[in-house]
Amino acid sequence: MRPDIAVNAQIESIQNGSVYGYKSFGESWGAIADPDTLSQSYGIRYRYPFGNRSFDARLTQATSQVSDSRVQLRQTSNDVIRDVNDALTSIKTSRTRIARTNEQLEAAEAAFDSLARREEASADVNRNELILIVRRLLSARLAHINALIDNKRAESALLAAQGLLSRHYGPWTSHNAFESHRLEQLASSGLFQHLLD
Numbered sequence: 001m002r003p004d005i006a007v008n009a010q011i012e013s014i015q016n017g018s019v020y021g022y023k024s025f026g027e028s029w030g031a032i033a034d035p036d037t038l039s040q041s042y043g044i045r046y047r048y049p050f051g052n053r054s055f056d057a058r059l060t061q062a063t064s065q066v067s068d069s070r071v072q073l074r075q076t077s078n079d080v081i082r083d084v085n086d087a088l089t090s091i092k093t094s095r096t097r098i099a100r101t102n103e104q105l106e107a108a109e110a111a112f113d114s115l116a117r118r119e120e121a122s123a124d125v126n127r128n129e130l131i132l133i134v135r136r137l138l139s140a141r142l143a144h145i146n147a148l149i150d151n152k153r154a155e156s157a158l159l160a161a162q163g164l165l166s167r168h169y170g171p172w173t174s175h176n177a178f179e180s181h182r183l184e185q186l187a188s189s190g191l192f193q194h195l196l197d
Helices: 025-030 050-122 127-161 164-169 177-188
Strands: 004-014 037-047
Touching: 050 127
Parallel strands: none
Antiparallel strands: 004 037
16 A cells, blocks of 8 residues: 655746737847746645555465465375375285285295105106196296385385485486486586485
């Protein structure tokens, strides 16, 4: 709210020969103290923003921007919490799968060892039975390896959600000296500093 006050004054003295009929410029100039026409005007202007609409509009805009920033911050916070919770759930699930596939692998290995001992003892092993046992053993190993991979992926997702992946492992992802130099240059200019912390 900024009211304005302006003061103005104007005096006009006119010598046009309309009253006295001057014969020359000099005669007109000599009678300047007694002009043909003298007009004066004075004024004062006070200006005040009615309803302060401009200020209110700027305040509303600033308030809206603050509100938008808070919503974005809340959304980002919710996204981080969701990503962390999803990653923790994936880790728990993958570790359960690791335990289950490990039991299946141990059972398949025990069945294979039992078949191998039986073959050594009597050489009475059906080829179809051998293929079936080996297939179960390989499937159990594959399922266990996939569970281990999923666990590593879930752990990486958790590190990424917490912002730790890029901070601690960024330099490890550079494959050569040029990429390491590029990361250092970006960090020195203030960009991607978290990669080299």
